[in-house]
Amino acid sequence: MTMVEEQVRAPDGRGRIGRPSAPAGNDAVREEDYDLVGQYLKQISATPLLSAAEEVELARRIEAGVYAAQLLESGDSGRPREELEALVRDGERAKDHMIRANLRLVVSAARKYYRNSGLPFLDVVQEGNLGLIRAVEKFDYTKGFKFSTYAMWWIRQAIERGKAERARTIRLPVHVLETLSKIGKAERKLAVTLGREPTAEELAAEADLPPARVIELRRISRDTVSLDTPVGDEGSASIGDLIEDTETPQATDVVEFQALGEQVRDLVNTLAPREALIVSMRFGLEDGEQHTLQEVAERVGLTKERVRQLEKLALAELRDPARHQPLLEWAG
Structure with missing residues (x-):
C-alpha cells in the first residue's frame, strides 16, 4: 500500500477516519467535523489539477x-x-x-451523496477515496476516456457500496459473494452486447451457472436494512414499521446502470449528429421516452422509411467491435 493510499483513509490524522454512530439527520456537515473537513480540503488542494497530457503520462508510468x-x-x-x-x-x-x-473529485461526489446517507461526511469521503484508488488502478489511458468521467463511476459505486455495507445485517458467505460478483459482471457485459437487461437464462449461460442458482442468488443478495433504522423527519418510525418493497432495486444496481447509460450516450455521440439524435430518440436516451419512427421523422424532417434506414445503419456502426470494446472493458 502506498503512502497516499494510507493518507486518503485518514483525514483526521489518526490512521483512519473514525466511525461514529450516524446522527439522526445530517443535511449539513456536523459542527464537530468542520475543523477536520477544513484541514482535509486544505491538504488535498496542495496538489494541482492535472491536464489531459499529464494524466496520460502518469498512467503510462503506472x-x-x-x-x-x-x-x-x-x-x-x-x-x-x-x-x-x-x-x-x-x-x-x-x-x-x-x-x-x-481527491477533490471525491469531495465533489461526497457532497452530492452525503444528504440522508446516514453517515458522517468524512466517512462518505473515505468510501469515495477507495473508489478513486480503484479507478487509478483500472484506468486504461489507451481507450481515450477522460479520467474524471471514468473515476466518477468508481467513486459513486464505492460510496453506494459503503452505505449498503453499513446497513447490511445479514452476512453472506465469501463463496456466495464471489458468485454474485461473477453474475454482476456477466449482467453488465450482456447489457452492453444485447442493449437490454439480460434474462436469468442468458445470465446463467454467460456465468456458467444453473438458471435456478442465478435466480436464487439474485433474490438473497438484496440488502437487508436494520429494522431499527429511523425514518421520517422526526425519526419517530422505523423501517420495521413498514412493509418491505421487494421490487425496489438496490442502490448499487441503480448507480451501475446510471453509469452504463452515461457510457452508452457517450458512445452514441460518436455518430454523426443526425444519426445520434435518431438513436437517442428511438431508445429513450434523450428524455427517457422511446419515440416512434413517425415522431423521430417529424423531428428531423425526413420520411419514416429514411429514419428507419438511418437507424439501422447507425446501429450497425455501434455494433462495430472497435466502437463498443471500451464498453465491454468497462463492464468488467
Whole structure:
C-alpha cells in the first residue's frame, strides 16, 4: 500500500477516519467535523489539477511500474533487477500523484451523496477515496476516456457500496459473494452486447451457472436494512414499521446502470449528429421516452422509411467491435 493510499483513509490524522454512530439527520456537515473537513480540503488542494497530457503520462508510468513488478515476480525477465525496481518505485510515485490530484473529485461526489446517507461526511469521503484508488488502478489511458468521467463511476459505486455495507445485517458467505460478483459482471457485459437487461437464462449461460442458482442468488443478495433504522423527519418510525418493497432495486444496481447509460450516450455521440439524435430518440436516451419512427421523422424532417434506414445503419456502426470494446472493458 502506498503512502497516499494510507493518507486518503485518514483525514483526521489518526490512521483512519473514525466511525461514529450516524446522527439522526445530517443535511449539513456536523459542527464537530468542520475543523477536520477544513484541514482535509486544505491538504488535498496542495496538489494541482492535472491536464489531459499529464494524466496520460502518469498512467503510462503506472502501467510501466505494474509491468516491471510482474517481471520481478516472474524472475526471468532478462533485465537488471535494479532497473525493474526503479520502474516499480516510479510507478508507485505516479500512482500517488494521480490519487492526490483527484481527491477533490471525491469531495465533489461526497457532497452530492452525503444528504440522508446516514453517515458522517468524512466517512462518505473515505468510501469515495477507495473508489478513486480503484479507478487509478483500472484506468486504461489507451481507450481515450477522460479520467474524471471514468473515476466518477468508481467513486459513486464505492460510496453506494459503503452505505449498503453499513446497513447490511445479514452476512453472506465469501463463496456466495464471489458468485454474485461473477453474475454482476456477466449482467453488465450482456447489457452492453444485447442493449437490454439480460434474462436469468442468458445470465446463467454467460456465468456458467444453473438458471435456478442465478435466480436464487439474485433474490438473497438484496440488502437487508436494520429494522431499527429511523425514518421520517422526526425519526419517530422505523423501517420495521413498514412493509418491505421487494421490487425496489438496490442502490448499487441503480448507480451501475446510471453509469452504463452515461457510457452508452457517450458512445452514441460518436455518430454523426443526425444519426445520434435518431438513436437517442428511438431508445429513450434523450428524455427517457422511446419515440416512434413517425415522431423521430417529424423531428428531423425526413420520411419514416429514411429514419428507419438511418437507424439501422447507425446501429450497425455501434455494433462495430472497435466502437463498443471500451464498453465491454468497462463492464468488467
